[in-house]
Amino acid sequence: MKCIAVSVVLMFVAVITEAQQTLKFDFGNGRVKKGYTAVTPESKFANEKGYGFTAESEVTAVDRGGKSVNDDYITSSKPFYFSVNLPDGNYDVKIILGDKKGTSATTVRAECRRLFLENIRTAKGKFVTETFTVNVRDSLIRDEKGNIVKAVRLKPREYNYLHWDNFLTIEFNDSLPKVCAIEITPNKTAPTIFLAGNSTVVDQDKEPWAAWGQMIPRFFAPGKAAVANYAESGEALNSFLSARRLEKILSLMKPGDYLFIEFGHNDMKQKGPGIGPFTSYKKLLKQYIAEVKKKAGIPVLVTSMHRRNFDKDGKIINTLLEYPEAVRQTAKEENVAVIDLNAMSKVLYEAWGPIKSIKAFVHFPANTFPGQTTKLEDNTHFSTYGAYELAKCIVKSIKDQNLPLAQFLRTDIAVYDPASPATFESFYWPMSSFLTSTKPDGN
Template identity: 45%
Template sequence: MMRRAFALAVLASVCAHAAAAEAWHFSFGDRQPAAGHTAVRADMQYDGKRGYGFEPGAEVRGSTAYLTSDRPFFFSADLPEGNYNVTVTLGGNEASNTTVKAELRRLMLERVATAPGATATRTFTVNIRTPRIPAAVGVAAGAVELKVPRETVQEAWAWDRRLTLEFNGEHPAIRAIDITPVQAPTLFLLGDSTVCDQPGEPYNSWGQMLPRFLKPGIAVANHGESGETYRDSLTRRRLDKILSAMRPGDTVLMQFGHNDQKQIKEGKGGPFTTYKDEIRNHVEAIRAHGGTPVIVSSMERRRFDANGKVAPSLTDYAEAARQSAQELRVAFIDLNAMSKPFYEALGPEKSAAAFAEPQPGKADNTHHNNYGSYQLAQAVLTGLRQTGLPVASYIADGYGNFDPAHPDPVAAFAVPPSPQFTNERPLGDEQNASAQGYLFTYFIGNGEDGLHLAASDDGYHWEKLGQGRSFLKPGIGNAKLMRDPCIVRGPDGVYHMVWTSGWKENNIGYASSRDLIHWSAQRALPVMAHEPGTLNAWAPEIIYDEQRGEYLIFWASTVTGKFPQTDGSSEDKYNHRMYATTTKDFATFTPTRLFYDPGFSVIDATFLRANGKRYLLVKDETRNPPRKYLQVAEAPDLQGPLGKLSSPISPPGVWVEGPTAIQVGADTIIYFDAYMDKHYGALRSRDMVHWEDVSKQMHFPDEGTPQRVRHGTVIAAPKELLDSLRRTK
C-alpha cells in the first residue's frame, strides 16, 4: 500500500499552490489546457513543489484529451483543510467503467459507465482535514493525538493537506477535475474500526461507504479510529477536533461499543455507568456547539446459535445506547437490531461473505469487507431517514429504505477493491483474531534446487511442505543459486523474497508471490554493483519498516580494503560489514549505504521482536580466535542507531549461522544452523537475557541427510495458507 508519513509542522504550513486560488481546474492529456486550467500529463508524479500529480505506482497513458489506465491509479492535489465540491469528467476513446474513491478509500462514485468517445460528469463533496485543532469556544488549541505509526503512516492520507482521489474500475479514464471550496454542511462520524476509514483491503466500514449514498452538497468527515471507545474520543481529542470545525446545523453520528466492552474486564467501566456518562458528555458538547448528535448502536459480531439465529454479544451496550438516546432526547439508529436480520438472511455459513477475509477461508467475524459495509451503510441511512432530521434530505434518491432481511445479492456486488491490501488486523477486539502457524523458508545442498518450505503449528515440530519439492527454482545470477531465502509479507498482502544468488555475485535475487506457489519473474538486484572491489552479497534479509512505510533490505558484503584487517577477520579474504537499501515499490531503490559496522566481520543479521521491543541479531564471523557466535542488540529504530551488543548467546564452542527468530506464546525462539555439526538448533528465552538451548526438543525434516534444512527464515503465517501449501504436491 502506498503510504505518506508526515509531520505536524509540515501540515501547519500553507502551500503556495493552495493559497494562490480559490478553485482548482485540472485538464488531463497532452492538449493545451483552457485558460485558468492546469495541464496534467501522464508522466507527472506528485511533487511537493508543484502541489499536484499522480501518486507513485500510477501506470497511466495519455491522449490529447484524457488519461487512462488498465489498473487503479491515484491523483493528489494540495489543498487547505475544509469541504470541497469535486467535479470529475470521465470517459475516453474506449468503453470505461470508473469508480472514484477519495482519501482513504471513501466511496464517492460507483461504476460510472461511458461508451467509447462519450463523457460523463459527476460532482461529489469531500472533506479534508489535518490533526491541528484551532482554538474555539470551550476548545483549547492543540492537535489530535494520532496513533503512531497507524495514523501517521498507514492512514496518513486521512490527515494530510492533500486531496487524494482513486480512479478504479475497467479502463478508468479521466478528462478533468474541478475542485471548489464550499461551505457545505458536514456529517461527522465518530466510532471504532467498524466505522473508520480502513486503510487497506479486505477491511472496510460503513463510514467509508456512506458518501456514495449522499447527494452532492454535504461532506462526510470520518473521525472514527480503529480500537477506540467514547473515552478515547475524549482523551485523544477527536471530539475536540470535530467541535473546532463544526458549524451550526452539522450532524454527528456516534457508534462505539466493541472496544468499550473491554473496560468491564479491566474494571474500568461498564455499559450502564461510564459508557452512558461518556455518551452524555459527547451529546452535551455537540449540542453546545450547535450540532445535532445521533447515537448509533454497534452492529453485532458474526456468531450464530444452533437455530441459525445471531447469538448476541453486545446486548448491554446496545441497550445502554438506546437508553441514552431516550433519556437525552437524541436521535437513535439501532444498527445493532438491523444487523441481525442482515446476517441471518445470509445464514451461518454464507454470512462470511460480508466479513473481511485476510486469508483464504478465515473470516474476521467482527470487521466487514466492501460488501458487508455497503449493506450496513444503507441500514444506517435508513435509520437516519427514520429520524426525520434535516440531514436526511441529502440521502440520494432511491436509498434510505433498506430492508436488512433482504440485502443485495452478494453475486451482484461489483464495487472494485482498492489496490491497497493489509494483513494488519484493525485494532481492538483481539479475541476474534485469526489463528496462525509458522512457516520456514530454507534451502538444501548448495542452493541449486531453490526454495523449500516447512510448516509448524507449535514452533517445535516442523514438516516439509509439498513433499519436499522446490517451490521456486533459481533463475538469475551467474551461479543460479538460491541460498538464504528470506520472506516477508508486506501490507499489500504480497510475500516478498530475497536470496543469495551466488558465492561471488554483487547482486541479490528478488521475487514476489501472493500464495508462495505462483511467483513473479525473478530479478537480480545489483545492490553492490556500484562498489569496486566487492567480493560478495550474502544472506540478504528483508523487513517492512512500518514507521517509514518502506521495505528495508540488508545483507553482508566484503569490499576489498574497505575496513582494516585484524585478528578478527573471517576466513580467507572476507571481512564483512552489513549494507542496506530501501524501497517502497521494488521499482526504485535508495542508494546502497553502510548499515552496520560493529568493528569486526559481521554477517547473518536479522531483526526480531520480543516483549514489545525490537532487536538486531547478528553473527560474529571472527575466525582467529574462533567466535562464530550470536549476539543481540536493542533496535529502537530499524534503521539505527542500535544498542550495545550482548554477550554471546549461542551454545559455547558451536559454530552457527543463519539465525532467525519468532515469538511463540511468551517465548522467543531463535533457530540457527549449526553448520559444522550439520544440524539445526534452537534457543529459547522469555527475557532476551537468559537463553536455554532447546535444540533437542526440535524436530526438523531430513536431519542427518543431504536434504537437511539450511539457513532459513521463519515467519508467522495464517493456518489457511499453510493448509493450502500442505495440499500442494
C-alpha cells in the same frame, strides 16, 4: 505517505483560503484549456507544486485532438491516485469522464478508500460529468483565530493514512478509467456529518477490510453534505476523547453539523469499579452529546452492530451485553435521535444465515492476496460487501425516521430491507492497490 513541508503547505493553503478559487486540472498531453493546469503522466506529486500523481501511479495519456478538455485523458490498467494540497474543509469535486473515440468505466474513491462514484460507464464517444462532496482534514487543532494549539494523538499506523495528511487524494479505479478533467471548489455551506467510532466505522485504509463509514458518502447528494470520518480502529469512548479526536471535531464543528456516535465493541471489554454500560458508558455518551450541543451541533447515537455469532438455530447471539440498550436509553433521556444498527444488523445477519454471512465479513483462504500466508477469519470486521450493506441500514434508518439530514440524501436510493439484502454476487468493488492481512485493532 508523502512528507509535508509545513511552510510550503501553509503557503499553498493561504492561497486557496484567500481566493476561494476553483482549482482546475486538464488531464492528458493535448492542448490545455485556458484557466486549467496541465496534468500529464509526468506530473508526479511534489510539495512545491502542490498536486500530482502519487508515486505508485502508473498512467498513460491519450490525445484525440482538439481544443476541449474532453479531447484528451489520463488512463491506466491499475488504480491510480491524484493528490492536491488543501486545507481542512469540504470541497465539491467535479470530474469529467469519457472518450470521444471509445468507452470508459470508472469508480472513484477518495482518501482512505472512501466511496463516491460507482462504476460510471460512458458509451463510445460520450462523456459524463460527475460531482461529489468530500471532507479534507489534517491532525492539527486550531483555535478560533486559526492558531495551532494542539494535535490529535495519532497511532503509529495512522501516519500512513491518506486522511490525515493535508491532501485530497482521489483514487481512480475500475476496468477502463478515463479522466479528462477535475475541478475542485471549496464548499462553505454544506453541513458536515462527523463520525466518531471504532473499526466498524473507520475508513479502513487497506483491502480486504472495510467499514460502513467509508461507504456512506456514496449515498449523500453532491453539494448537500460532507462526511468526515474520524473513527479509528480500537477506539472506545474514553480513548477517543484522550486522543483529542473529539476535540478536533469540535474545533471544526459549525451550527447544524452532525456527530454520529457509535462505540461499544471495545468499551464492553473495559473492567474496573464503576465501569459498565449504565454507568461509565452512559456518562461518556452524555458528555459527547453535551459538547456537541454547546457547538449547536446535532448528535445522533448509533447502536453497535452484532458480531457474526450464530446459535444452532441460525439466530444471532448477543455478545455486546447491555451496551446497545444503554445507547437506546441515553438517546431517550437526552432526546436525541438513535439509529438502531444493532437491531437492524440482527435482521440482516439472520437473513444471510451462517453460510452466506461469511461473504460479509473478512473470511478468505490463505494466499488469496499477495503475502497472505494464513487464512483470514474475522467475525467482527467487514468485507466491502458487508460494509456496504450496513451503510444501507444507516440510510434506511435516516429515511424511516425522517431525520432532518434525510434531505441531504440522494434521490435515486432504492428502498432497502435488511431482511432481503442484495446478494454478494450482485456487489461490484474493484480492489484498491493497498492490501494487508493484518487484522484491525478491536474485536
